[in-house]
Amino acid sequence: MPRVTAIEAFRVSLPLVHAFQTSSHRKSHLEHILVRVRDADGAVGWGEIASPSDPYYCPETADICWLTLERYLGPALLGAAWDEPTEVGALWARIRGHHFAKAGPEIACWDLWSRRTGLPLAGALGGERQTIEAGVSLGIEPAVADLLIQAGRYAAEGYRRIKLKIAPGWDVEPVRAVREAHPGLALHVDANGAYTEEQEDVFTALDHFGLTMIEQPYAPGALAAHARLQSRLETAVCLDESVDDLDQLDTALELGAGRVLNIKVSRMGGLAAARAAHDRAVEGGWQVWCGGMHEFGVGRAANVAIASLPGFTLPSDVSGSDKYYAHDVVEPPIRATDGQVPVPSAPGLGHEVDEALVRRIASATLSLEA
Ligand code: OSB
Ligand code: MG
Numbered sequence: 001m002p003r004v005t006a007i008e009a010f011r012v013s014l015p016l017v018h019a020f021q022t023s024s025h026r027k028s029h030l031e032h033i034l035v036r037v038r039d040a041d042g043a044v045g046w047g048e049i050a051s052p053s054d055p056y057y058c059p060e061t062a063d064i065c066w067l068t069l070e071r072y073l074g075p076a077l078l079g080a081a082w083d084e085p086t087e088v089g090a091l092w093a094r095i096r097g098h099h100f101a102k103a104g105p106e107i108a109c110w111d112l113w114s115r116r117t118g119l120p121l122a123g124a125l126g127g128e129r130q131t132i133e134a135g136v137s138l139g140i141e142p143a144v145a146d147l148l149i150q151a152g153r154y155a156a157e158g159y160r161r162i163k164l165k166i167a168p169g170w171d172v173e174p175v176r177a178v179r180e181a182h183p184g185l186a187l188h189v190d191a192n193g194a195y196t197e198e199q200e201d202v203f204t205a206l207d208h209f210g211l212t213m214i215e216q217p218y219a220p221g222a223l224a225a226h227a228r229l230q231s232r233l234e235t236a237v238c239l240d241e242s243v244d245d246l247d248q249l250d251t252a253l254e255l256g257a258g259r260v261l262n263i264k265v266s267r268m269g270g271l272a273a274a275r276a277a278h279d280r281a282v283e284g285g286w287q288v289w290c291g292g293m294h295e296f297g298v299g300r301a302a303n304v305a306i307a308s309l310p311g312f313t314l315p316s317d318v319s320g321s322d323k324y325y326a327h328d329v330v331e332p333p334i335r336a337t338d339g340q341v342p343v344p345s346a347p348g349l350g351h352e353v354d355e356a357l358v359r360r361i362a363s364a365t366l367s368l369e370a
Contacts, residue, residue, distance in 0.1 A: 045112025049104035099269035106270030127308025297330030
C-alpha cells in the first residue's frame with residue numbers, strides 16, 4: 001500500500017524547435033511543471049503538469065498550478081494511504097476543477113504504483129495496443145507556403161495524419177492548399193473555439209475537403225451551437241475545450257454536440273478520469289483520440305499509455321519528442337517511426353527521467369514532506 005511522503009516539483013522551460021501559433025497565442029518556449037513523488041518505501045514516480053503558462057486555452061496557468069499543488073493537492077496527498085492509483089483522485093474530491101494541476105501528481109502516482117507492481121503503465125490502464133498511431137498538429141504559419149513546408153516535412157517522416165490550427169482569416173485557403181498537396185493524408189482542423197455561429201459559412205465550406213473532423217469550432221460552453229452545427233455538416237465535429245468532466249460529456253452526448261472527443265489526460269484531470277471519459281464516450285457511440293499539450297517526455301509517455309486503450313481508434317496528437325524539443329527530459333525520448341509510436345513494455349511510464357538535467361535547468365523547485 002503506497003503512502004506518498006515526499007513531493008517535489010520542478011518548473012522547467014524548454015525551447016521549441018519551431019514556434020507554434022494557435023488562434024490565441026504564439027509560443028517559442030513551453031514551461032511545464034514536473035512532479036516527483038516518493039512513497040514511504042522509497043518508490044518513486046514522475047508526472048507532468050502541462051498547463052500553458054497563460055490562460056488562453058484554459059483558465060489554469062503554470063503559476064496557478066504551482067500554488068494549487070503547494071497549498072491543496074500536495075498536503076491532501078501527503079501521508080494518505082491508497083491501494084491503487086484510481087483512489088488518488090478521491091483525495092482531492094472537494095477541490096473543484098484544477099484538472100491540469102491534479103493530472104501531474106496523479107500521473108506520478110500511476111507511475112510509482114505501476115513500477116512497484118512491475119507493470120507497464122499502458123497495461124495497468126487496460127491498454128491493448130503495441131503501437132499507437134501518431135499524428136502532428138501544425139500551428140498557424142506566416143504564409144501558406146510555410147505551412148506546406150511543415151506538412152511536407154512530416155508527411156515525408158511517415159506521419160499519415162495532420163491537424164491544422166485554424167482561425168478567422170486562416171482557414172479555407174490553407175486547408176485547400178494542404179489537401180491538394182497531400183490528397184491521401186488524414187487531415188483535420190482545430191479552431192480552439194475561435195469562431196461564432198455567425199461564421200458557420202466557414203465550416204460549410206470546410207465540409208467539402210474530406211476532413212476527418214472539425215475540432216472545437218465554437219467557444220467551450222457553446223454545446224447547443226456545436227449540436228446545431230453537427231446536424232448541418234457531414235464532417236464530424238470534435239470537442240476538446242468543451243469537455244473536462246463526465247457531466248459535460250453526458251450533456252454533449254445527449255445533445256449530439258459532436259461525434260468525436262479529443263481526450264487529454266491533463267484536461268480531464270488525470271489518467272483515471274481520461275480512461276473514464278474514454279469508456280463513456282465509446283459507450284455513447286463517439287470516436288475518441290488522444291490529444292496533447294506539447295508535453296515533455298513524462299506527459300508524452302502518459303499520453304502514449306492512455307492512447308493504447310482499445311477505444312482510441314483515431315490517430316493521436318502524440319508525435320515524437322523531436323517534433324517539439326531538440327532535447328527531451330526523458331531517456332529514451334518518445335520516437336515515431338513511420339507514423340507509429342511504440343508502447344513501452346518496461347514498468348511505469350517506460351521512459352527514465354533525466355533527473356540531473358531536470359534539477360539543473362529548473363527555474364524553481366518545491367519540496368513538500370509528510
Ligand atoms: O487544442 O489541441 C489543442 C496545444 C496547446 C494547446 C491546445 C492544443 C494544442 C495542440 C498540440 O494542438 C497538440 C500536441 O501536443 O502536439
Ligand atoms: Mg484542440
